[in-house]
Amino acid sequence: MALDGTVGIHDPSTIVRCDGKYYTYGTGGSSLVSEDGWTWKRGTQLPRRGLAPDVIHIGDRYYLYIAANIGAQPKAAINMLWNKTLDPNSPDYKWEEGGVVASSDGVEDCNAIDPGVFRDPNDGRLWLVYGSYFGYIRLVELDAKTGKRLNPKVPPRDLAINCEAADMIFRDGWYYLLATHGSCCRGTDSGYNIRMGRAKRITGPFLDNAGVDMIQGGGKLFLGSGGRVVGPGHFGLLDLGEGVQKFSTHYEADLDRGGASVLDIRPLLWKDGWPVAGDNLKEGAYRIESVITGTALELAVEGMPVGGRRTRGPRGGGPPGTGPGTGQPPTPGAGPRMFEGVGGVIASQDAAQVEKNWPVGNTDVRMANYLCQAQQKWAVSVVPNAGGFPGSPYFKITIAGTKRTLAATKDAELIVLPAFTGGAGQLWRMDQLADGTWRIMPKSIPDSKEALALSAVGSSFATLTKFDPKNEKQRWLFKTP
Amino acid sequence: MSRTYKGRFMIMAFSALACVAQTPPQTLAKPTTPQKLPGNGGFIQRWTILEPIHVTGLTDSAVQATVKKEHFANQFTVIPKDGEKVTAGAAQLTWHAVDTKNYNVNLFHFARGLGKPTSDVLFWAVTIVNCPQEMNNVRLAIGSNSASVWWVNGQEVIGIYGDRQTVIDDGVSKRLTLRKGANVIRAAIINGGGATDFCARILDAGGKPMNGVTISLTGTVK
Numbered sequence: 001m002a003l004d005g006t007v008g009i010h011d012p013s014t015i016v017r018c019d020g021k022y023y024t025y026g027t028g029g030s031s032l033v034s035e036d037g038w039t040w041k042r043g044t045q046l047p048r049r050g051l052a053p054d055v056i057h058i059g060d061r062y063y064l065y066i067a068a069n070i071g072a073q074p075k076a077a078i079n080m081l082w083n084k085t086l087d088p089n090s091p092d093y094k095w096e097e098g099g100v101v102a103s104s105d106g107v108e109d110c111n112a113i114d115p116g117v118f119r120d121p122n123d124g125r126l127w128l129v130y131g132s133y134f135g136y137i138r139l140v141e142l143d144a145k146t147g148k149r150l151n152p153k154v155p156p157r158d159l160a161i162n163c164e165a166a167d168m169i170f171r172d173g174w175y176y177l178l179a180t181h182g183s184c185c186r187g188t189d190s191g192y193n194i195r196m197g198r199a200k201r202i203t204g205p206f207l208d209n210a211g212v213d214m215i216q217g218g219g220k221l222f223l224g225s226g227g228r229v230v231g232p233g234h235f236g237l238l239d240l241g242e243g244v245q246k247f248s249t250h251y252e253a254d255l256d257r258g259g260a261s262v263l264d265i266r267p268l269l270w271k272d273g274w275p276v277a278g279d280n281l282k283e284g285a286y287r288i289e290s291v292i293t294g295t296a297l298e299l300a301v302e303g304m305p306v307g308g309r310r311t312r313g314p315r316g317g318g319p320p321g322t323g324p325g326t327g328q329p330p331t332p333g334a335g336p337r338m339f340e341g342v343g344g345v346i347a348s349q350d351a352a353q354v355e356k357n358w359p360v361g362n363t364d365v366r367m368a369n370y371l372c373q374a375q376q377k378w379a380v381s382v383v384p385n386a387g388g389f390p391g392s393p394y395f396k397i398t399i400a401g402t403k404r405t406l407a408a409t410k411d412a413e414l415i416v417l418p419a420f421t422g423g424a425g426q427l428w429r430m431d432q433l434a435d436g437t438w439r440i441m442p443k444s445i446p447d448s449k450e451a452l453a454l455s456a457v458g459s460s461f462a463t464l465t466k467f468d469p470k471n472e473k474q475r476w477l478f479k480t481p
Numbered sequence: 482m483s484r485t486y487k488g489r490f491m492i493m494a495f496s497a498l499a500c501v502a503q504t505p506p507q508t509l510a511k512p513t514t515p516q517k518l519p520g521n522g523g524f525i526q527r528w529t530i531l532e533p534i535h536v537t538g539l540t541d542s543a544v545q546a547t548v549k550k551e552h553f554a555n556q557f558t559v560i561p562k563d564g565e566k567v568t569a570g571a572a573q574l575t576w577h578a579v580d581t582k583n584y585n586v587n588l589f590h591f592a593r594g595l596g597k598p599t600s601d602v603l604f605w606a607v608t609i610v611n612c613p614q615e616m617n618n619v620r621l622a623i624g625s626n627s628a629s630v631w632w633v634n635g636q637e638v639i640g641i642y643g644d645r646q647t648v649i650d651d652g653v654s655k656r657l658t659l660r661k662g663a664n665v666i667r668a669a670i671i672n673g674g675g676a677t678d679f680c681a682r683i684l685d686a687g688g689k690p691m692n693g694v695t696i697s698l699t700g701t702v703k
Contacts, residue, residue, distance in 0.1 A: 302541035302642070413655050457688070458622055458653030460641055465688075 002229060002254055002264035004393065005039040006032065010185075010261045011052035011114070011165065014236035015248045015390075016062065018086040022390065024236075024248065024263060025053045025064065032263060033086075038388025040263065044088040047095050048079060052165065052234065055086075056117045058126070062086055063147035065101065065128065067113035074134035075106030078115045080147050101149040102130050102140055102156065109135025110156070114234075116167035119144065120202060126150075127202060129177065132164035136215070137179055139203065159204050160214035163195070165234040169275070174198045176275060177206040177214060178222060180233035187259045190231035190252035195219025196275065209274065223277040228255040229264070238265060238390060243469030244431050244439065246390050247277070265391035267432035278432040280392040281478060283381050285400045287370055290456040291437050291475040297462060299375040299399055299416050300364035304354045306372050307346035349374045351401035365406065365414040367460050375399060377481040378406070383420075386427055394427035394443055396420050400481070408442035412452055412464040430478075437475035439467060508587045509579040509594070511563075516611070516695040517580065522649075523682040523690025524584040525608055525666070529561045529698050532574040533592050533602035539673050541642045544628045547603060548669040557635065560665065560699065561607055578698050585624075585647055585680040588670060592677075600674040609663045609700040610683060613693060616659040618686035624651040625670050625679040632667040633657055647678050659683070663700030 009026035015037075016023055022034045023043060029050070031043030046053070046066065053066035064081045080098030087093060104112035111134035118127045126144040131137040138156035142149060160166065163179035170176070176198045182191030197206030197214040205213045212218030223232045231252025238246040245268040253259040267278030288297040351374040358375070370376055379400040386394045397406040398420065405417045408425035420426055427443035440454040445464065452464040456473040467474055512527055520526045536547045553567035553574070561567075563578035579591065586606070592599045621633055624647040631639040631652070638654035645651070670679050683691040 411656065457620065458650040459648050460651050461653045463653075463655070 002251060002262050003038060003040055003391070004388070005034070006041050007262040007264075008257075008260050009250055009263045011234050012236065012248055012250050012263050013052075013054045013064070014056070014117075014167070015238045015265070016055050016057050016086070018057070018062065019090075021087065023055070023086045025055060025066075026250075027051050027053075029066075036387045037265060037390030038393050046081070048081065050079070051076075052114045054115045054117050054167070054236070056119060056126075058119065058144060058147070060084055061147065063098070063117065064095075065115035065117055067115060067130070070103075072106070073113070073132070074104050074108075074111030076112040077103035078112050078128070078130055082147055098147055101128060101142060101147075102138070104134075110138055111135065111164075112138075114164045114166065116165070117142070118168040118170075121170055127168065129159065129166040129168055131160075131166065133162060136161055137163060137166045137177070157203050158215060159206055160197070160219075162217055163214075163219065167235050167237070168202070169237050171270065171275075172273070174200065174273065175202050175206075177204075178235040178275070179214070179219065180235070181219060182231070182233075184231065184233060184252055186231075186252070188230045188253040188255070192231035192233035192252050193224040194222040194232055194235050194249065194277075196222050198274070220274060222275060223249065225251075229253070230255070230259075232264075237268065240390065240431075242467055243434060245434065246431075247275075267391070268434070269432065269436050270434045271436075276436075278436065281380065281395070281430045281432070281438070283395075285377055285379050285481050286478040287376055287481045288378055288397075288440075289370065289477040289479055290367060290462070290473070291477060292472040293367065293456050293459045295367035295456075295459055296370040296376050297378065298366060298368050298373075299358070299404065300366040301358045301375050303368070303371060303373040303375060304349070304357065306349045307342065310342070348372065350377075351375075351399055355402055361418060363404065363416045365416055365462060367456065367462055372481070374401065377401075380428075380430075380478070383422075383427055386422075389429045389431070392429065394429060396426055397428050408445050408452070408464055410446035410448065412445055412448070412450075414454075414462055414464065433469070433475060435475070437477060439474060440476055441467070506587075506590065507594075508582050508590050510582070512578050512580045512698065515699075516697045518695060519682065519690070519692070520584060522584055523684075523692065525610070525681045525683075525696050526581045526583075526586075527579070527696045527698060528581075528586055528606045528608045529563060529576050529578045530586070530588070530591055531561070531567065531576050531605040532595060533588075533597050533599070533604055534569050534572070534574065535598065535601060536603040536671060537601050539628045539642060539644050539671060541640070544630065544642050544671055545640070547671060548630045552603070552605075556605065557632065557667070559607070560609070562699070584649070585678045588672065588677040588679065589675075599677060600672060602672050602677075604668075604670045604672075604677075606668045606670065606679070607698075608666050609697050610659065610666060611663055611695045611697060611700060612659045612661055615661050616685075616691070616694075618656045619659055619691060620656060620684045620688075621654040621666065621681065622650040622652070622684050623668070623679060623681040624648045625668075626677050627670075627672050629668055629670040629679060631669075631681075632665075634660070634664055644673050647680060649680060650682075650684075653684070656686075659694075663697075 011027040029046035033043035050066040050068040084092040126142040136158035137160035165180040208218040208220040229251040236248040269276040377400040403419040405420040424444040453467040455465040561576035639652040641652040
């Protein structure tokens with residue numbers, strides 16, 4: 001499900017943080033606010049109730065760009081507002097008008113709505129892309145010190161056509177223009193989908209993966225409808241630092257919420273030089289495998305081979321063509337041959353078969369070669385009402401089929417408790433990283449404020465250490481057990 | 482070359498090859514200095530090792546039962562000296578001080594060189610890590626063929642089980658504190674069949690091989 005709480009919004013702005021809270025603003029001046037990025041509630045209305053705003057934080061100011069129709073589209077204008085804080089309870093909370101930064105006269109091939117503001121990390125220059133279907137997506141430069149239009153006499157540059165809700169990001173020498181194709185505002189019939197092109201210069205040309213310029217309608221698909229949601233649009237980058245990137249979007253229709261338009265936050269991955277939309281982790285049973293060692297996290301108990309322990313058996317065991325699996329009865333007195341199995345299906349191993357052999361109480365954690373055994377299968381499940389992190393709730397991690405719960409200890413090691421008791425060291429956040437692997441972190445360590453991540457230490461053990469985005473020891477895979 | 486000379490050359494060559502083939506590789510030697518620095522990569526290359534004891538079983542429970550059984554007096558506390566003997570069951574076994582040339586200690590070489598069995602055996606090994614000051618948040622990191630259990634200053638810190646090859650840093654302890662002066666590392670390595678060896682080093686708080694310590698086989702243990 002896309003987020004929790006009140007998440008109804010259309011055309012959400014890029015999510016920004018202010019004093020530890022997350023804020024986004026939508027069409028009609030609506031806003032949503034969240035303490036943790038998972039549970040959202042309705043925020044304070046903007047003084048302007050325009051279309052599809054976008055926000056950026058520069059220095060001690062939050063600049064908000066919002067379009068207002070000043071006649072029938074495509075006659076429109078984008079206004080800038082600024083504030084020192086987004087917290088309406090702050091004495092500094094006051095929106096100041098900054099004037100028009102871009103407009104369309106209703107005749108030209110542009111509709112000046114849907115602003116997307118972008119600060120170039122290479123030189124600090126501030127840019128605005130805007131436009132919606134009537135002609136071009138355009139680019140103008142803003143003044144990074146004031147948020148206002150820089151050099152209004154310099155004509156806008158056309159970047160793309162026949163799309164809207166454009167936004168720009170930069171990575172590894174490439175500028176990426178993400179824009180929404182298809183139609184909005186038709187519920188489950190909305191064809192919204194996010195497409196992209198990339199360019200070496202901010203002024204383009206932005207080509208898609210097939211080499212088609214976005215100004216000629218090109219666009220590599222970034223995200224379309226799927227699962228229980230229809231019509232994603234209005235990409236916004238949420239960079240959490242340390243190599244963890246997410247993006248915000250709205251779906252035109254969330255099937256689990258009666259087809260309402262809702263906010264979502266998902267992992268942003270990168271593959272072959274292109275952004276890829278990741279998925280937040282879903283509940284289920286997994287093997288948790290270390291990327292660097294290839295070994296799997298397990299409860300430190302003696303494993304039982306699936307199907308029970310067998311002796312190796314003789315190479316013979318009867319004439320060829322007899323015995324298990326052959327349809328012929330085994331030779332009396334001869335055991336099954338080494339490679340013939342036991343005959344019939346061997347059931348998967350679950351904890352109910354073997355847990356009686358495991359010690360009670362706290363148990364250590366280690367890693368081992370994965371052998372499909374019960375102590376290696378983990379159930380990841382949402383902890384209700386425990387909060388979460390951007391895009392996802394906190395999870396508990398238990399040995400599948402048992403109450404045995406993975407927990408962080410106060411000395412930054414791991415233990416499996418007999419049962420979940422709700423402590424912060426038993427709540428886990430899983431952030432998908434740029435390469436599709438996962439960072440696994442406890443909500444907190446008992447008696448510590450340090451944020452630590454699950455880390456392989458050697459081939460056969462795991463621990464908790466400060467997260468380093470370059471450290472492969474802290475990357476994990478959630479695989480089908 | 483005449484036929485006679487050619488034949489003579491071939492005989493000499495075969496003889497040389499035969500001599501090479503008959504000389505087992507030697508990776509262990511008697512220590513010649515009182516202390517030794519860790520080798521490249523921080524590996525501990527000096528140990529006192531007891532001649533092998535016959536045992537069976539590599540599962541967690543079998544290994545734990547094997548190493549917890551008293552095979553000889555003071556097996557969890559003794560700081561053995563080269564040449565000392567212990568009585569294990571009906572056998573009298575000798576401790577041998579060794580330096581290894583490599584990152585690992587080849588127990589197959591050790592046992593074979595003494596004419597002892599190499600399969601279904603338990604090796605005890607002891608060494609001392611001397612620290613110039615107390616060292617916090619370090620880890621013992623080991624690899625062994627096959628199962629092994631490890632103690633630091635009497636505390637069991639690592640157990641790895643099953644039929645496995647030696648992999649550097651396969652088993653790594655939780656964070657430890659090494660005290661100033663002598664710290665005893667004790668290992669029990671159990672081999673099922675075939676090759677058998679182990680390696681060990683100390684990792685610092687950042688996960689890097691630890692420098693600034695010396696290795697000896699005697700020391701005043703608090």
